[in-house]
Amino acid sequence: MSDRAGREGAAARSAADALMDRPVEKASLLRRRPELLLSPAVLVLVLAVWHLVVQWFEVSRFVLPPPVDVIQALVRNIQEGRYTDHLLYTVRNSLTGFAAGTILGVLVGGLLAASSIVERVLHPYIVAFQTFPKIALVPMLTIWFGFDAQPKMIIAGILAFFPVMVNAYVGLTSLDVESEELMRSLRSSRLQTFVKLRLPTALPYIFAGLELALVFAILGAVTGEFLGSRQGLGFLIQQFSAQLRTEDIFALLIIFAILGMAVHMLISWLRKKVIYWQG
Known part of the structure; x- marks a missing residue:
């Protein structure tokens, strides 16, 4: 008991x-x-x-407008499906331009890092084009390609190119001298040095550039939609502005904020998967 x-x-x-x-x-x-x-x-x-x-x-x-009106407008537009097609259009153009700008940025950054002669030859032109207001190209791109998706993709790719290119170049040239000498003492080939040393050193820089590039790509696509488009979130903002529907514009800003957070989470997830040794 x-x-x-x-x-x-x-x-x-x-x-x-x-x-x-x-x-x-x-x-x-x-x-x-x-x-x-x-x-x-x-x-x-x-x-x-x-x-x-x-x-x-x-x-x-x-x-x-008060927050209640903005939330009501957001819920109403979601229920009516007003955002779906425009959001997909903007995201598709942004991702296409981002992919093209990323590939070109990594290639150019790697080329500049691999050859000092190429870097000295192309550096003035890169600086000149980087300081050039890329948004000024949108009207000309619209004249050349019309009101379809191509101008939005191109301006998104241009804006995505420079953060990736600069960070790839800095990452590939930011080598520890002692580590490089160690690879030489082990008689490693240039490919082995690149794969084992240069690329892992550059990846954190490249991912920092990717995060900026994806945001810039979205901004570029939306700016292109502002200046000439029949679809997209930028076009939708113009419609709401013409109709003085301020609460709907603020609701769209919430959509942009959610999209930006999703972009940040995506890049952070990819960074952890690729650069796994950083924890």
């Missing part, structure tokens, strides 16, 4: 300890990752300040 009572008492104590440990585990999780609590709190604070500013200063809904 006493053994049974002892077992029951131990079970009760373990259950009580488990209940007490749960808040402790949650508290330790929040101490390790306070952003899980702080990020939603910042969003709630921004929405509250936004709502109070609109109410207190009696701001016109055409100038700054």
Whole structure:
């Protein structure tokens, strides 16, 4: 009888300890990752300040709609399927231009890093084109290729090219001298040195460029849609602006924010898979 009572008492104590440990585990999780609590709190604070500013200063809904109107417009447009085709059009053009700009950027960056003569010859032209306002090319591209997807892809590719090219060049030339001498002492070929040393050293730089390039590609595609398009998120913003539907424009900004977060998460996931040794 006493053994049974002892077992029951131990079970009760373990259950009580488990209940007490749960808040402790949650508290330790929040101490390790306070952003899980702080990020939603910042969003709630921004929405509250936004709502109070609109109410207190009696701001016109055409100038700054309250958050409730924006959320209602977002839900309404999603239910009506208004975003789907335009979002797919923008994402397709952005990804196509991003892929082309990335491939060309890595190739040019690698070529500049491999040959000092090529770097000295092409460097003035690259600097000149990099400082050139690429957005000014959009009207000319529209004249050449019309209002179809090609101008958006080209401007997206141009904007994606430079971050990747610069970061690839910096990464491929940022070698540890001692490591390079070690590879030479081991009589490694140029291909082995590239695969074992240069490429792993350059990958963090390249992925930093990829994250910027993908954002720039989206901005380039949307800018192209602003200046001449029959479809896309930029075209949709123009429609809402002409109709003075400010709440729908703010709802589209939320779509852009979600798209930007998705892009960041995608690149971060790829970085962890490819550069696995960084943890």
